[in-house]
């Protein structure tokens with residue numbers, strides 16, 4: 001939704017656009033297919049890998065960021081979640097040394113109750129001492145660049161005030177801020193006034209993330225904060241994969257990707273998951289339905305797709321949902337108002 005207090009500028013500087021990590025959705029396979037079909041995204045952040053106490057996480061946790069699974073794809077920033085700086089440093093150094101990534105992101109924004117209850121993710125935001133001892137241990141001997149993805153706080157939207165001085169003391173290359181509290185999860189609106197306040201207090205490069213669903217709004221944020229280091233987009237880019245390019249181009253015509261383009265993307269993603277996943281229809285349907293949950297906002301007939309139980313049933317329902325978009329019709333996705 002556009003910010004009514006800001007007039008769009010004729011000269012908008014759009015910083016690099018980052019595809020947000022969405023656990024279960026923006027998998028390595030999704031990212032590769034996405035970048036084959038859509039432009040406008042400069043890099044992606046991978047969904048989090050949890051650190052494990054006193055040892056490296058099992059190798060299977062790293063599958064999503066293995067270089068062989070990310071060839072011909074978006075440049076990637078792996079992400080770790082955890083509350084122990086030593087465990088983080090060991091896992092990050094492994095990812096840097098063995099997998100070749102120059103930057104690792106630390107997630108202190110995840111609002112999932114199972115994560116925050118264990119003092120991880122956004123749960124750490126109410127614990128400045130925990131963040132300080134984490135950073136002290138993590139930064140001593142870290143061989144890669146460190147970036148952070150955070151919220152405003154856990155319970156309160158000003159929890160961050162207690163974190164400014166310590167965040168400013170450590171060599172963090174970028175802080176991505178999703179301006180909600182952990183308690184809010186995804187309720188309410190991303191608070192751009194709080195974002196402005198937090199950004200103004202940090203000495204680090206700052207990226208904005210939250211609730212960008214149309215090009216005008218994406219550009220309004222760039223106009224309001226012309227020195228953003230990047231703009232991260234999650235749900236808006238899954239719902240409308242044409243959004244990043246539209247923000248860059250800045251014309252209303254570029255706003256929504258056509259249904260034919262979405263259908264081609266769908267077909268490639270579906271084929272890729274069918275080729276990659278073992279275990280029959282179940283895992284493939286589960287993965288595809290994760291994406292359809294977002295398309296439910298802009299396409300008709302999605303309820304049936306979400307209820308499909310077999311692959312033939314799914315294909316039939318998909319044909320119906322994407323039917324208006326047979327190539328050449330130029331049909332466009334329409335966003336429901338509200």
Ligand SMILES: Cc1cc2nc3c(=O)[nH]c(=O)nc-3n(C[C@H](O)[C@H](O)[C@H](O)COP(=O)(O)O)c2cc1C
Nearest residue numbers: 020021022023047048107178210211212233234235
């Ligand atoms: C299903 C789901 C999974 C997510 N997984 C992650 C994750 O693994 N790491 C992370 O930093 N953020 C994660 N997020 C948060 C998003 O990266 C992003 O911060 C949030 O969706 C707000 O941005 P948006 O309004 O552009 O979607 C997830 C969000 C959703 C909805």
